[in-house]
Amino acid sequence: MRTYSQEEIDSLVACAKVITEPPKKEMRWERGTRRNNMTLQSKDGELEFSVFMRINEDFHENFSIGLNYSPRDERGTLCLLRCNGPHGEFLGGFPSSRSHFRYHVHLAKAENVEAGLRGERGAESTEAYASYKDALVFFLREINVINTSEYLPELSQPMLPLNLPENEPHTSDGVRKLVLGTRPTNSAEKEQES
Amino acid sequence: MTYLDLLRDQFNNQVSFRERRPGVLQLVAPLYHEDGDMVDIFLEPTDTGRENIRICDHGMTLMRLSYYFDIDTPNKERIFQRILSENRVIEDKGNLFMDAEPETLYPSVLQFAQAVAKVSSMQLFKREVIQTLFYEMLTEFIEDFLKRYNPRPKVLPIPERDDLEVDFEFGIKPRPIYLFGVKDSSMARLTTISCLEFQRARIPFKSFVVHEDFENLSRKDRSRITSAADKQFISLDDFKANAEQVLEREAA
Numbered sequence: 061m062r063t064y065s066q067e068e069i070d071s072l073v074a075c076a077k078v079i080t081e082p083p084k085k086e087m088r089w090e091r092g093t094r095r096n097n098m099t100l101q102s103k104d105g106e107l108e109f110s111v112f113m114r115i116n117e118d119f120h121e122n123f124s125i126g127l128n129y130s131p132r133d134e135r136g137t138l139c140l141l142r143c144n145g146p147h148g149e150f151l152g153g154f155p156s157s158r159s160h161f162r163y164h165v166h167l168a169k170a171e172n173v174e175a176g177l178r179g180e181r182g183a184e185s186t187e188a189y190a191s192y193k194d195a196l197v198f199f200l201r202e203i204n205v206i207n208t209s210e211y212l213p214e215l216s217q218p219m220l221p222l223n224l225p226e227n228e229p230h231t232s233d234g235v236r237k238l239v240l241g242t243r244p245t246n247s248a249e250k251e252q253e254s
Numbered sequence: 255m256t257y258l259d260l261l262r263d264q265f266n267n268q269v270s271f272r273e274r275r276p277g278v279l280q281l282v283a284p285l286y287h288e289d290g291d292m293v294d295i296f297l298e299p300t301d302t303g304r305e306n307i308r309i310c311d312h313g314m315t316l317m318r319l320s321y322y323f324d325i326d327t328p329n330k331e332r333i334f335q336r337i338l339s340e341n342r343v344i345e346d347k348g349n350l351f352m353d354a355e356p357e358t359l360y361p362s363v364l365q366f367a368q369a370v371a372k373v374s375s376m377q378l379f380k381r382e383v384i385q386t387l388f389y390e391m392l393t394e395f396i397e398d399f400l401k402r403y404n405p406r407p408k409v410l411p412i413p414e415r416d417d418l419e420v421d422f423e424f425g426i427k428p429r430p431i432y433l434f435g436v437k438d439s440s441m442a443r444l445t446t447i448s449c450l451e452f453q454r455a456r457i458p459f460k461s462f463v464v465h466e467d468f469e470n471l472s473r474k475d476r477s478r479i480t481s482a483a484d485k486q487f488i489s490l491d492d493f494k495a496n497a498e499q500v501l502e503r504e505a506a
Binding site for chain 2: 090117118122148151178183
């Protein structure tokens with residue numbers, strides 16, 4: 061199985077992407093879950109990604125939005141990033157102890173792939189979002205989708221500040237730092253595009 | 255002792271309960287999916303009027319599965335239903351559940367968790383994983399059912415060209431049959447080249463191609479291989495259904 065460096069994974073998450081197959085206007089209900097999908101390509105057309113969006117019908121706070129990378133030279137996909145609702149406990153990294161019911165983010169780690177584990181094993185709790193819609197806005201910003209307004213105009217409005225503790229920033233950069241730790245921001249890339 | 259106390263005791267105090275809705279408790283137990291998320295198990299009263307407890311997942315197992323895999327064919331549905339029935343689990347609009355008496359709750363929870371794990375592992379049936387088994391499945395079928403046509407694996411019709419290998423040769427007279435398994439475009443192109451090279455070398459043979467998925471090839475690849483090969487099977491299922499009859503005709 062192919063391995064990745066953390067820099068490769070980070071750049072796959074952060075590279076500029078365009079929506080090539082937009083999500084359906086309405087989520088489809090199937091077997092207890094509201095579902096939607098879309099496909100993305102890197103801006104240069106070289107890389108293929110897919111996004112899934114899921115909301116549990118009984119517990120709307122149990123949602124998941126994920127980015128899968130489909131390498132062209134290898135079968136299978138690698139889940140790069142998943143934003144989840146507070147559906148239950150989760151292991152905070154591996155093999156560290158478990159965390160409680162919180163909104164949380166799974167981010168692929170090179171060490172997991174190297175060890176033959178699920179790339180996105182382990183998660184970190186986040187206060188960057190507190191609803192499905194906030195999570196989707198956060199997610200699309202994190203994965204750097206540059207034509208969101210074309211297909212998801214309702215998400216183009218700026219995010220409302222969340223009720224973060226006073227000593228924690230709630231600017232977009234602050235949120236990114238809070239959630240994804242040392243991952244480099246892609247503001248330079250966005251400036252280039254504009 | 256309530257059933258919750260009993261269950262906590264049986265789990266050696268390694269579990270707790272969280273009320274997610276009135277009367278609906280989520281079991282917090284050290285049972286985790288591969289990604290580190292806890293297995294979603296809920297306990298609630300049954301709607302049967304008895305004192306049984308319903309162990310269920312409120313659709314979370316199928317939701318998680320759908321990140322990577324859809325149960326969208328009759329065959330996948332059959333496997334899914336078999337996993338459920340073998341574990342005494344029922345599905346209602348995506349909700350997996352089983353009812354248990356209070357005194358059997360502990361083994362029932364473990365059984366339910368096992369069923370959830372098995373359903374979750376259906377993602378291993380993904381096309382890209384199964385595809386890697388294509389040659390194994392083709393070989394197994396040939397060895398099990400086509401032995402009387404004298405199959406020989408890995409044959410080199412032009413000995414000095416070890417890059418042009420035939421997957422199986424069937425020793426049928428007057429002309430042997432060269433069979434190629436093709437699972438993707440690169441194999442389709444190699445098969446096309448091989449057939450043309452064997453023809454150029456004036457080797458007497460007939461070529462059979464078994465595709466993993468003919469429709470998945472590009473239009474140009476389909477045209478090229480159709481022009482070069484004598485007989486094609488569009489899928490392994492097609493080959494399994496028709497191979498004997500076709501080989502019998504060739505051998506007649």
